Amino acid sequence: MKKSATIILLSLFVMCCSSAMAGGTGHKYLYRLTLKDKRGTPFSIGKPQAYLSQKAIERRRRQHLEIDSTDLPITPSYIKSIEATGAEVIVKSKWNNTVLVGIDRASQYKDIQDLPFVASAKKVYTEPEEKKDNDVRDRYHTILNQLDTVYDNNYGVAREQIEMVGGLGLHRRGYTGKGMTIAVFDAGFMNADRIPALTKIKIEGTHDFLSKDKEDMYRGESHGTMTLSVIAVNEPGLFIGTAPDATFWLFRCEDDATETSAEEDYWTAAAEFADSVGVDVISSSLGYHDFDDKTTSYHYYDQNGHTSLISCTSSMLAGKGIIHVNSAGNDGMGTWKKINFPSDAEDMLSVGAVTPQGVNASFSSLGPTADGRVKPDVVALGSPTAVVSGRGTLTSETGTSFSTPVISGMVACLWQALPDKTAREIIELVRQSGNNYEHPDNVYGYGLPDFTKALKQGKHETDAIAP
16 A cells, blocks of 8 residues: 555654554453543643644644644643553543553552542443454455446446435546545454555555554454445446545554444544544444443433543544544444434534435434434435445445445545535535435435535536536
8 A cells, every 4th residue: 555654754643642552452441531631731732743743733724723722632641640550551532531541450440540630430341251353364356346347437336326426526527535634434444455456545544543463454354445445446447436536544443342332432542643643534434322331331312412432522523623424323223223423423424324216224323313413414325335345346235334435535525626614614515415405304314415516505606517
């Protein structure tokens, strides 16, 4: 993969930003510590270069967003005091002023809880008796299978999913994501470093919040490979993604071996890292509500955008100048039925799934939020979506996980076309372009967006744009 030389410089930000390299879940217990303050921090709002890249600073300046106290890294002396108890700091969140720590003995809990700057300590992970082994890679194909290319057009099997959301008009005008940076959050990117159709993607960097083994990013789980492909692949005549000329960061922040609230901490760390390196759009096909430890599971009444750590973080992203796009969830036919966290967050785009006929997929999770906001925000083709698999084949997958990157990529293209718009303005344009905007509901939200229409509205154009 092509990696920017700036990745070496950007690595200097890691120590100051909210995400430390995770030591894995080798500890018996993980606790989320909420700290009382940031007293004694050597960092200042007036010198953001110490903890934000120039690209991140410029993104905020362009949107007239101020750097505030939430951007200041956690006080280093607090981290040293936590580590002095024998606990390992796994990840940090400067926006929420929280620290995820790992301990091996329950008796260590009192030591960290008694620290004078710790406001609360919540257990978010207990090591299971057995864990899934993910240290395998599938064999992969070096050539995309051409038998599925039934369309006589440049987009191949991906045409329908782009056409349904009015994306061809943007691409024909040259808006294909160039100059935009998209972060993809997922559980793993099986063979994305080997499949020829994916190695051509412009990857600026990667970060694994669960493991220090660099190989873990690319083995065990192919879900991220498929979501990435929907946006990024550029194989004319076979498959063209929604933003093939964008630049990408890949983040592994989902532990597919367990389902615990600690994954909210990994996701939050990834979001803050993405902010620090100047990402424009986050595409996340992850969501939570029911955990292995049922006492930590969420309730519907928690869906207000600010109760869960992950939703609280998401609700802050637009205020940092980032557009967050997240899968609504696949619980429409289950007992939960509702959208997952963080799709209840404010100022983001939650994506449901529809069939090629534009009818809602029965599995697609429903809204509204507990405080009455319309969800999902929009829908896209997700039953099924064309993808490139972790084995390097053209195939189709079903789920809001795959309707989400359709929207994420097109959002990047729209923002490329309208660079003077803020994150919140782009989000609103997408909603307004939906075919259900005049009568939004709990199934389709604002409906199928039309990105060509959104472009016209954003530019206040009167000239016709090719469909």
